[in-house]
Amino acid sequence: MQQSTPAPVEIEPTEAYELLGNDRRRRTLVQLRAAGRCSLAELTDAVVRRETSERPPPERLRQSVYNSLRQTHLPRLAAADVVAYDRDHQVVRLRRRARALDRYRHAAPGGMTWAEWYRNVAVAGLWGLLLIHLDVPPLAELDGLVVTVVSLAALAGVGIARVWHRRWLYRRLLFDR
Template structure:
């Protein structure tokens, strides 16, 4: 049995979309905003990110605005990833964004993805719990339930941290 993607977008098209920093920033901002945003808001946010200052310099804002309007948003709209209303200058995610989102996995500030972090933590917890259960020296004195509970607490705290930092990033973008 072969596995096939049920995506309407080909992988080459997804990689082409994600090859450009501004298109990636558009998708990240739309995912965080959970609704329709204006072209001006997108341009302001992306320019601030590129400049590393808020508010960003006017020439950069205008450059970002024009490139989004003329190039990036029409491309994303044509691929079915966003709906770009050129008259109202509004943008919102479309179902095709889910195909692209799979390729935009979040990376922590330490350079690993959250999925890698959780997979490593789960593997470590399994090894330690099994080691405590089979009485490996140094771990035999620890109750297995305590070890498992400690790892579950670390996983819960990590999840809370991940959600909080993502929400905080979104709130900071609103305050700019």
């Protein structure tokens, strides 16, 4: 008997951007991705730690995060079938559909993820080297070293573009303490 793999769960871009459009929902998904499953209290603490550098965090902020997660964000994520939220036991875990949001969380310019940019540039470089090795005109006239250097420069360019694209996040992480 052949076991079938479940079909990938798709999510519409408008729904994905609406779900990811709130900082607390994004922080919730990041925490659940790391922990897998956690209590509402643990989730609240993790989100609060990401929102403030004050130690201990203000009780008003903790209460605000707890209430917004319990009343707004977790029910919204559960309605979208992204998390499973057990209100009785106050436990939250990711569902399979949450993976479909990764494409939008890690989006890069051009509608591709950064991983797709890196992969496409690397594959193009490998194809160039293969075609040179097989003496396919007009690439047969090129030196393999030139194609290698250009490919590595293109990969570096994608890396620089990624850092530039996320520069405000890095600035905030480094300097807003």
